[in-house]
Amino acid sequence: MKDTFTYSRLVQFSETDLAGIAHFANFFRWMEEAEHAYFRSVGLSVQTQHEGKEIGWPRVSTTCDFFAPARFEDQLQLKVRIAKMGEKSITWEVEFTKDDTRLALGRSTSVCCHWTDNGLQSIPIPPEIRLKLYPA
Amino acid sequence: MKDTFTYSRLVQFSETDLAGIAHFANFFRWMEEAEHAYFRSVGLSVQTQHEGKEIGWPRVSTTCDFFAPARFEDQLQLKVRIAKMGEKSITWEVEFTKDDTRLALGRSTSVCCHWTDNGLQSIPIPPEIRLKLYPA
Amino acid sequence: MKDTFTYSRLVQFSETDLAGIAHFANFFRWMEEAEHAYFRSVGLSVQTQHEGKEIGWPRVSTTCDFFAPARFEDQLQLKVRIAKMGEKSITWEVEFTKDDTRLALGRSTSVCCHWTDNGLQSIPIPPEIRLKLYPA
Amino acid sequence: MKDTFTYSRLVQFSETDLAGIAHFANFFRWMEEAEHAYFRSVGLSVQTQHEGKEIGWPRVSTTCDFFAPARFEDQLQLKVRIAKMGEKSITWEVEFTKDDTRLALGRSTSVCCHWTDNGLQSIPIPPEIRLKLYPA
Numbered sequence: 001m002k003d004t005f006t007y008s009r010l011v012q013f014s015e016t017d018l019a020g021i022a023h024f025a026n027f028f029r030w031m032e033e034a035e036h037a038y039f040r041s042v043g044l045s046v047q048t049q050h051e052g053k054e055i056g057w058p059r060v061s062t063t064c065d066f067f068a069p070a071r072f073e074d075q076l077q078l079k080v081r082i083a084k085m086g087e088k089s090i091t092w093e094v095e096f097t098k099d100d101t102r103l104a105l106g107r108s109t110s111v112c113c114h115w116t117d118n119g120l121q122s123i124p125i126p127p128e129i130r131l132k133l134y135p136a
Numbered sequence: 137m138k139d140t141f142t143y144s145r146l147v148q149f150s151e152t153d154l155a156g157i158a159h160f161a162n163f164f165r166w167m168e169e170a171e172h173a174y175f176r177s178v179g180l181s182v183q184t185q186h187e188g189k190e191i192g193w194p195r196v197s198t199t200c201d202f203f204a205p206a207r208f209e210d211q212l213q214l215k216v217r218i219a220k221m222g223e224k225s226i227t228w229e230v231e232f233t234k235d236d237t238r239l240a241l242g243r244s245t246s247v248c249c250h251w252t253d254n255g256l257q258s259i260p261i262p263p264e265i266r267l268k269l270y271p272a
Numbered sequence: 273m274k275d276t277f278t279y280s281r282l283v284q285f286s287e288t289d290l291a292g293i294a295h296f297a298n299f300f301r302w303m304e305e306a307e308h309a310y311f312r313s314v315g316l317s318v319q320t321q322h323e324g325k326e327i328g329w330p331r332v333s334t335t336c337d338f339f340a341p342a343r344f345e346d347q348l349q350l351k352v353r354i355a356k357m358g359e360k361s362i363t364w365e366v367e368f369t370k371d372d373t374r375l376a377l378g379r380s381t382s383v384c385c386h387w388t389d390n391g392l393q394s395i396p397i398p399p400e401i402r403l404k405l406y407p408a
Numbered sequence: 409m410k411d412t413f414t415y416s417r418l419v420q421f422s423e424t425d426l427a428g429i430a431h432f433a434n435f436f437r438w439m440e441e442a443e444h445a446y447f448r449s450v451g452l453s454v455q456t457q458h459e460g461k462e463i464g465w466p467r468v469s470t471t472c473d474f475f476a477p478a479r480f481e482d483q484l485q486l487k488v489r490i491a492k493m494g495e496k497s498i499t500w501e502v503e504f505t506k507d508d509t510r511l512a513l514g515r516s517t518s519v520c521c522h523w524t525d526n527g528l529q530s531i532p533i534p535p536e537i538r539l540k541l542y543p544a
Contacts, residue, residue: 014441064199073453169285176345300436
């Protein structure tokens with residue numbers, strides 16, 4: 001099984017708010033950045049095609065628990081792992097730390113879909129994508 | 137008890153992504169906008185003082201389930217209610233609809249705090265704030 | 273000629289930064305929101321088709337001068353006018369005020385384009401769009 | 409004189425819009441990220457104190473010309489230089505390239521200020537900051 005993957009991210013000025021800390025909505029953007037970096041770390045991109053059709057990964061549920069604030073110029077470590085690999089969906093878990101402090105823990109479930117003329121339609125995760133993301 | 141409060145919000149171009157739909161992280165920003173509009177609707181601001189000290193409402197947990205995408209220039213309705221009024225915390229629930237379609241359901245728990253020299257310290261929600269937000 | 277159009281916008285918490293004021297990059301998002309509201313005010317959308325092809329308005333230059341900060345829950349007025357209507361481009365001017373104070377002045381030039389297989393190609397602004405945006 | 413400084417930045421999914429390219433307002437956020445990285449590269453932070461008072465650098469003018477779009481997962485290079493070092497202000501220039509293609513050119517002027525009880529007050533750039541940012 002693939003080890004966890006760590007994505008490092010510096011908190012930027014535009015990501016802070018008037019309370020002097022990183023605005024909470026950024027944790028969700030960062031979680032997604034980390035997932036996409038995970039795709040790249042195994043030679044994939046989240047933006048890809050399968051059998052000539054564009055694949056998308058819409059989220060069906062996202063959650064984040066916050067333990068301590070992140071501040072401007074903090075160097076965050078985002079430890080990404082696949083908490084559950086379903087037939088058609090992936091549940092990601094992302095742990096945010098700074099030095100030895102755990103700042104937040106996020107979870108997000110995305111469904112593998114094809115774009116069709118009628119919108120998104122869920123499909124089984126193609127085996128070659130599954131194997132790279134989550135080697136047995 | 138206060139009726140639910142509805143906040144209306146148009147999806148902006150900068151809030152879409154290359155999948156052609158609103159980026160999911162915006163639902164968290166919109167949820168917060170709706171909470172702050174709720175504060176204003178009862179004559180308060182989320183940015184306020186109590187006994188000469190600044191009050192803050194850091195989030196400890198936020199979640200959102202997504203049922204259907206929001207698109208550019210969609211007029212969203214965000215129905216806000218207090219799902220749980222604790223001694224020191226509030227759990228907000230925000231339902232996102234467009235016309236008769238339910239797009240998403242968010243929940244967020246914030247803790248009432250004073251800013252001190254040692255950072256944030258949780259306090260009981262001051263009665264006059266509690267009564268306005270959540271009349272018995 | 274069309275009178276100027278005013279778009280009203282409340283500064284949101286997520287748009288502030290640790291300096292306690294609205295982050296400057298938001299003025300560019302707000303400028304675009306105001307332009308798109310101008311399109312709607314004349315019965316158009318910035319997202320439209322012409323002769324069966326999608327029209328886009330990529331920006332070639334944008335500038336903003338800042339005179340005074342905007343703060344959380346400030347109600348801004350954005351006065352939008354077309355400073356120059358070219359054959360293929362529009363230069364927008366947006367003045368930001370709060371009460372009687374001028375906060376910023378932005379300018380932005382966008383080129384009317386068709387999306388082709390080779391990317392964007394500039395085209396003359398279609399007469400029916402030109403007339404609605406900028407009646408003689 | 410200090411050589412130009414280059415800041416590298418990957419375009420993230422949340423930074424794209426429905427036109428399939430990076431939203432223009434992000435170039436202003438990236439420009440600021442690059443300036444702040446420049447401060448760090450000379451051992452400073454944009455968030456600093458001088459003689460016991462907090463220093464801020466509010467922007468008075470920002471502009472960006474766009475030559476070609478940036479896309480998801482593009483690795484951008486931002487070449488930062490100080491175009492003009494004034495007594496109280498700095499004009500930054502940031503050139504955005506991808507491979508050998510120039511995507512954009514930004515300029516931004518910030519004024520060195522102290523935070524006082526009456527708001528911001530411009531001050532001469534402290535010599536030790538000036539020397540690090542712009543060695544003679």
